[in-house]
Amino acid sequence: MKYAFFPGCVSRGGCPELYPAAKLICQRLDIELQEMPGASCTGAGVLQEKNEFLGDTLNARTFAMAEDLGLPIMTICSTCQGVMSQANHRMKSNPEYLAKVNVELAEEGLEYKGNAEPKHLLWILIEDYGLDKLESLITKPLAGIRLAPFYGCYILRPTDALDFQDNPDRQSSLERLIETLGATVVDFAGKTRCCGFPILTINEKNSMAMVGKHTAEAKDLGADAMVTPCPLCHLNLDAFQPKASAQAQRSIDLPIIHMPQAIGLAMGISPKDLGLQRHIVSTKALITKLGVAAG
């Protein structure tokens, strides 16, 4: 299996532990990754506030590069996934719009033919790779560990752009992955809600209220950690958890794990190689409970 790899900005920026962890587990899974060094940021929905056409054209540019490579695109970020899927949906459902985008791409000799189907690693594991095959590679099941799923809005909504109609399993993909890793799913209402990251600089109080509400709810239901396929959610839920905890006037102390890190732990990769020591909320208690050496 080979994919055009689109890691996104945050996996190499604010969450620098994610990019190597994802590459490490893909290597173990025998998933080959081809980098696209000329691909730009998706716009993250923020550029789209200012100019949606420009954002869509940037994504079409990335899709065209992957088409030229003859490879499907893999993302490791819910936000990248959602923004790409939304752009793709607009272009695929409107040939005139796609033609307008292609006029811009032609300036640098590119054309998006409309065949890209960007997929998050989470969906790839379930739909292309197979959870049975993943299970066969698990050497250190996360038995006894209680993990709360946290999806990130963009990988869940709007469902028409994300093809949920044709792929209904995407709705519960993270829970199914957690079960495959041998852990127990902590189901909670906040799992599909917003982490608050998009309004962090605009309305910090509301953003922190969201972090506090979701992490505290999972903690109170007995979660050992929260697992997310979105590095932006991770940034808010982990790096800003101390602030959210102060605002909520209660302790929370819930480690937030990137999805590839959880997979890596179940495959017996050391916590250090997966970058768990880089998290703001300490992962030490989790590592102790796992019964593995930290590094």
Place this chain on the structure above:
Amino acid sequence: MDVTFKIKRYDPEVEAPESYWQDFSLTLDDSATVLDGLIKIREDMDGTLSLRCSCRSAICGSCAMRINGHAGLACKMQVRLALDDDNVIIIEPAGVMPVVKDLVVDFDMFWSKIMEVDPYLRPEGTEPDAEYIASNEAMLHLSGVTACIMCGACVSDCTVMEVDPTFLGPAALAKAYRFTADPRDGDAQGVSRDRLEALNEPTGMWDCTRCAECVEVCPKGVAPMDRIMALREQAINAGFDNTYGARHAEAFSNSLEHSGQLDELRLVPNTVGVFNLPVLLNMAPEALRALTHGKLPPIIHKKIENADRVRKLFRRVEDPDRS
């Protein structure tokens, strides 16, 4: 089909009222809607069950409630499509708004926010001799927003209103867009400057997180979040570009234009202002923790390969002189 309705109930008239769950087992036709089931329960099993309903045709907007955790119209959802493996369906009152009794919520907050955006045309300048002219295209575009039936589903599931009821919210902001996008509203060019200025304030358009819950639960395809994004674009284009939200979009865009990817380190200072010490100091503990954990984004921001091509694309698309 034999089904169980698990309903969240609340009676304000008992001593120390508290919500509680009650199960009702009943037999329904395969084509029954959730509302059919609820009416059957009220008529045949428990006459005290309170709910609002009227048209049964997804037109009046009375019967919005949470079905299996998400807002929707009870009359539009078929029971057989909402059952779990044990043939159970979970029914709760709409969220965010206070519960009056059982599935009936108090809509005062919903209506006061709609009223806050002055939901009527406010043309400026001289009146035309005859009628105001609007193009078919503009009116067809607006028909997507005027499809709103004020059911409150979007407000029920809004992730911001859940933590901050002062937010104007998806219904009122979509309603505001219905007027800002109307060529008859505002100045001679159809720009509703006063409205955009007011909506640019805290609790307005920039407080939305873009979570898309409202898009997903709206039974009429109004897509409130998309209207809020369009409001932001209108506000920036009208020159209201000095909010954190607008500056965040600008700083983000500049970063992409310059290097093809996001410069996370400079995004916050460029948004709030490099000399805005109170806000920057407020973020200092997080920055320090990131630094000590090896998580601070790179000081020297890298460009993607052939970043100049992205820069040229930005310039072409954003060229104001372009027709």
